[in-house]
Amino acid sequence: MSTFQAPKGTYDLIPPESAKYLAVREAIATPLRNSGYGYIETPGFENVELFARGVGESTDIVTKEMYAFETKGGSKLALRPEGTASVLRAALEANLHKLGNLPVKLWYSGSYYRYERPQKGRYRHFSQVGAEAIGAEDPALDAELIILADQAYRSLGLRNFRILLNSLGDKECRPVYREALQTFLRGLDLDEETLRRADINPLRVLDDKRPDVQKQLADAPLLRDYLCDACKAYHEEVRELITAAGVSFEDDPKLVRGLDYYTRTTFEFVHDGLGSQSAVGGGGRYDGLSEMIGGPALPSVGWALGVDRTVLALEAEGVELQLPASTSVFAVPLGEEARRVLFAKVTELRKLGIAADFSYGSKGLKGAMKNANRSGARYTIVAGERDLAEGVVQLKDMESGEQSAVGVNEIVAELESKLG
Numbered sequence: 001m002s003t004f005q006a007p008k009g010t011y012d013l014i015p016p017e018s019a020k021y022l023a024v025r026e027a028i029a030t031p032l033r034n035s036g037y038g039y040i041e042t043p044g045f046e047n048v049e050l051f052a053r054g055v056g057e058s059t060d061i062v063t064k065e066m067y068a069f070e071t072k073g074g075s076k077l078a079l080r081p082e083g084t085a086s087v088l089r090a091a092l093e094a095n096l097h098k099l100g101n102l103p104v105k106l107w108y109s110g111s112y113y114r115y116e117r118p119q120k121g122r123y124r125h126f127s128q129v130g131a132e133a134i135g136a137e138d139p140a141l142d143a144e145l146i147i148l149a150d151q152a153y154r155s156l157g158l159r160n161f162r163i164l165l166n167s168l169g170d171k172e173c174r175p176v177y178r179e180a181l182q183t184f185l186r187g188l189d190l191d192e193e194t195l196r197r198a199d200i201n202p203l204r205v206l207d208d209k210r211p212d213v214q215k216q217l218a219d220a221p222l223l224r225d226y227l228c229d230a231c232k233a234y235h236e237e238v239r240e241l242i243t244a245a246g247v248s249f250e251d252d253p254k255l256v257r258g259l260d261y262y263t264r265t266t267f268e269f270v271h272d273g274l275g276s277q278s279a280v281g282g283g284g285r286y287d288g289l290s291e292m293i294g295g296p297a298l299p300s301v302g303w304a305l306g307v308d309r310t311v312l313a314l315e316a317e318g319v320e321l322q323l324p325a326s327t328s329v330f331a332v333p334l335g336e337e338a339r340r341v342l343f344a345k346v347t348e349l350r351k352l353g354i355a356a357d358f359s360y361g362s363k364g365l366k367g368a369m370k371n372a373n374r375s376g377a378r379y380t381i382v383a384g385e386r387d388l389a390e391g392v393v394q395l396k397d398m399e400s401g402e403q404s405a406v407g408v409n410e411i412v413a414e415l416e417s418k419l420g
Contacts, residue, residue, distance in 0.1 A: 009116075009124030019323050021127065024310050025109050028129040028152040035148060037107040037131055042086040044111065048078040053292050054085035054261055065114040079113035083130045083304055084261070084286065085293065091134055092295040102135035103300070109307075121277030121309050130283075132302035134290075139234055142265040142285060142301050143241035149269060149281060149303055150247045156310070157319040161280060163248065164268045166255035167235040168203070169227050170287065171263075177226035178202055188216045206256040209276075222253040231264060238265055257282060261289040265301065271309070273316030280313050281305030328419055329356040330377035332368040334384035341408065342383055342393070348412045354419055372398065379415060383408075 006012055013021055033039075048068050055062055067079040080086050087106055091097060096104045109129045118124060131148070133141050146163065153161055169177060185198040185205055194213065198205050206217060227235070242249055249267075257266050266284035274280070283303025290298035314321065331346050333339040342358065349356040357375055359368040365382075372380045383393040392405040395414065406414050 007124070009118035011123060011125070015326070019326070020311050020314070020321055021307055023321050023323055024156065024307050024314075025127075025129055027156045028149075028305055028307075028310075029107060029109065030155070031148045031151045032107040032131050035105070035144065037105040037133075040087055040090060040106040040108050041110065042080070042083075042090050042108070044113075045077045045079050046086055046089065048076045050085050050089055050293060051078055051081060054088075054289055055082060065116050067113050067115055080110075081112055081114045083108055083110065083112065083128060084132060084289070084302055087130070087132050087302075088134060088289055088295070088298075088300065089293060091132075092290065092293070092298075097135050097296070097298055103138075103141060104134040105131075106134070107131045119277070121274055121312055123308060127307040128281075128304045129307060130302060130304035132300060134300040135298045137287065137299035139237035139265075140241060142238045143245070145283065145301060145303055146238075146242055146249075146267055147245045147247055149305060152305070153269070153280075153310070156314060156321065158271075158310070158313055158317060160273060160317055161269055161271045161313065162250055164252040164255050164270060165239070165242075165249045166252050166266050167224065167227060167231055167264050168256070168262050168266050168284070169223055169231050169264065173226055173228035173231055174223070174263075177221065177223050180221045180226065181206075184220055190216070203256050206254060217254075220254075224253045234264055257284055261286040261292065263287045267303070269305065271313040271316065274309060274312055277309065279306075280309040325355065325376045325378065327355050327357045327375040327377045328379065329354060329415055330359070330372040330375045330380045331356065332359045332365065332372060332380060332382045334365060334382070337385060337388055338383040341388060342381060345381065345393075345408075345411055349415060352412070352416055354415065379418065381411060381415075 051066060052062055066081050068076065070076050087108060091104055091106065107130065111125055111127055113125055115124055116122060131145060133145065150163065168174065181202040182198055185195070185202055190198070190213065194205060194208065205213070206220065208214065255266055255268060257268070262284040264285040264287065268282035269280045270278045271280050272278060281303060283301070285299070285301040287299040289300065290296060329349055331342040333342045346356045346358050357377065359371055363371070369380070378398055380396045380398055381393050382396060387393055388408065391408055393408055393411050394403055395406045395411065396403040
């Protein structure tokens with residue numbers, strides 16, 4: 001065994017399990033690419049202040065979970081705990097919002113880092129696919145993103161997930177609710193840290209998962225009762241558009257996402273087969289985030305879906321993904337001349353886009369055929385000196401067990417025809 005192991009709360013993705021993660025990422029990305037979203041990739045670390053301002057200094061992410069460090073040059077950086085602030089920073093830095101085509105629609109995929117107690121479905125290093133639509137205030141945009149996430153999950157075969165939907169109001173109506181909520185919270189038996197959080201951002205207290213806190217919040221005032229007419233109309237249009245698209249959702253007046261930047265539309269995807277870590281993704285509108293990090297007013301909306309938790313949700317439902325075989329053809333040479341000839345044929349097959357592998361090392365026929373079986377290849381090419389002297393190779397169908405001689409010069413065309 002190696003001296004080293006993966007750090008606590010992290011994991012390695014290795015074959016064949018890693019193929020599931022790639023398939024999930026691709027399934028989530030496909031509807032985004034088909035809807036005008038371009039790919040963006042940002043650094044794994046950013047200026048720590050970007051997250052303090054954007055995510056919120058009162059959030060657990062910033063106060064307890066962020067991996068922050070100081071460089072040799074004195075810069076204070078943090079491993080990214082989420083994707084939205086980084087993507088918006090990159091879009092502003094590149095002036096994408098000035099190109100005249102708003103909204104700027106971007107999608108991304110990557111690893112994120114939070115220092116928290118590891119458990120199933122909650123890791124210190126985790127993978128997400130996200131999407132952001134920057135620079136437009138339009139209920140259709142909010143609806144589009146929810147519909148695309150629903151489409152991605154259903155394309156994977158997931159059925160037992162629920163979409164929770166709420167509105168967090170805006171700068172016009174939220175202050176009135178904030179005051180009412182703070183007054184309510186001050187009358188509860190809460191610890192000092194929670195009361196301090198209530199003074200900074202009382203909506204964060206509603207997101208507290210502790211049963212004793214949730215019990216006291218049963219009669220908390222609901223934001224929907226304080227929404228202004230504009231926010232009510234906006235939210236109703238989002239609901240109507242989602243419904244018209246045939247996407248089911250549940251109104252959840254207590255839904256509060258854990259980041260400070262959300263306004264108006266907020267939503268979460270949950271799967272009841274995952275236990276306490278039931279959220280598989282979520283997002284919402286963040287109209288004021290650009291200004292928080294020093295940019296112009298750019299109303300925006302987005303989401304992030306957890307790849308790790310989506311894989312767990314698939315397993316909970318017993319969904320087996322139809323994954324393409326990593327190898328379609330496996331070549332087994334017997335002798336040096338056969339090695340030279342079959343290696344050339346494998347190279348030709350690969351150029352044609354056919355997944356092909358080769359028996360490397362000095363293995364006998366029995367050992368090489370075991371490797372062919374393990375590879376999952378549909379066909380195996382076997383050739384020895386006698387075969388080559390006759391100008392043929394042996395083609396074996398690994399499913400039926402049938403074997404036939406095929407001309408050396410015809411084998412590539414034959415396999416191309418069989419594999420379509």
